[in-house]
Amino acid sequence: MRLTRYTDYAMRVLLYVGAQDEERLSPISEISRAYGISQNHLMKVVNDLVNAGYLESVRGRFGGVRLARPAAEINVGAVVRHTEEGFDLVDCGSCIIAPACGLTSALAEALAAFMKVLDGYSLADLLHKRQAFAALFGGELRRK
Amino acid sequence: MRLTRYTDYAMRVLLYVGAQDEERLSPISEISRAYGISQNHLMKVVNDLVNAGYLESVRGRFGGVRLARPAAEINVGAVVRHTEEGFDLVDCGSCIIAPACGLTSALAEALAAFMKVLDGYSLADLLHKRQAFAALFGGELRRK
Numbered sequence: 001m002r003l004t005r006y007t008d009y010a011m012r013v014l015l016y017v018g019a020q021d022e023e024r025l026s027p028i029s030e031i032s033r034a035y036g037i038s039q040n041h042l043m044k045v046v047n048d049l050v051n052a053g054y055l056e057s058v059r060g061r062f063g064g065v066r067l068a069r070p071a072a073e074i075n076v077g078a079v080v081r082h083t084e085e086g087f088d089l090v091d092c093g094s095c096i097i098a099p100a101c102g103l104t105s106a107l108a109e110a111l112a113a114f115m116k117v118l119d120g121y122s123l124a125d126l127l128h129k130r131q132a133f134a135a136l137f138g139g140e141l142r143r144k
Numbered sequence: 145m146r147l148t149r150y151t152d153y154a155m156r157v158l159l160y161v162g163a164q165d166e167e168r169l170s171p172i173s174e175i176s177r178a179y180g181i182s183q184n185h186l187m188k189v190v191n192d193l194v195n196a197g198y199l200e201s202v203r204g205r206f207g208g209v210r211l212a213r214p215a216a217e218i219n220v221g222a223v224v225r226h227t228e229e230g231f232d233l234v235d236c237g238s239c240i241i242a243p244a245c246g247l248t249s250a251l252a253e254a255l256a257a258f259m260k261v262l263d264g265y266s267l268a269d270l271l272h273k274r275q276a277f278a279a280l281f282g283g284e285l286r287r288k
Contacts, residue, residue, distance in 0.1 A: 001147050008234040011247055084145055090152040096280050102270030103155055110261035117254035126246035136240050
């Protein structure tokens with residue numbers, strides 16, 4: 001069972017930016033280097049997060065992105081709902097038993113329990129080891 | 145978010161076989177036709193379910209598979225744990241923030257809640273519309 005890579009990248013961007021000093025702008029090139037993820041892949045995710053109101057983007061030579069609201073007000077469940085393409089855990093579309101299948105409702109119930117847990121977390125909760133984050137990013141960036 | 149196709153197929157096989165009269169042997173070719181899934185794909189899943197003690201296989205012209213134990217004793221959570229390759233919802237292996245990341249534990253907690261729901265279901269629970277299943281399979285098989 002996996003979340004999409006898109007969700008993975010979105011969460012990584014938010015964690016990176018959330019670990020910075022509040023007003024600091026993180027260039028996408030920097031986030032790209034820190035995670036070893038191509039800038040092209042990140043651009044789409046970042047634009048999406050800007051449009052969704054999670055990030056604020058400033059253009060130009062000293063531009064970059066920062067959180068558009070406090071990390072405590074960014075709900076993890078909401079981000080995952082936004083970035084996941086779909087929550088069809090199995091492909092019922094072509095399945096002849098769909099009308100009678102009890103698996104569908106069991107999976108829906110399991111998914112609701114999954115999301116309820118994520119709904120209980122904010123980005124700030126995930127960043128409780130903020131100092132450790134900053135050190136990891138710092139070390140990585142110095143090496144590059 | 146998705147379960148693997150392998151899990152999907154395993155559950156479909158169990159649901160198909162579980163919807164049959166108890167002693168009846170379902171040929172793999174029949175299950176293959178019912179779902180429109182290639183026999184090759186199903187063979188691996190069926191062998192796995194036989195080895196895991198969920199199915200009983202009888203060879204020969206009138207052979208096929210049937211449940212190796214009552215549907216009420218086949219736990220959905222246990223099947224999914226068996227058939228899913230991994231439960232790494234995101235790929236932390238190459239991620240530099242892994243040591244500090246609070247997402248990992250939030251996802252682990254969410255996954256536990258997900259599995260707890262499935263652990264509460266047996267195959268028999270999923271087959272509560274058994275008559276409807278049989279009708280769907282019957283109709284489909286007659287059309288082929």
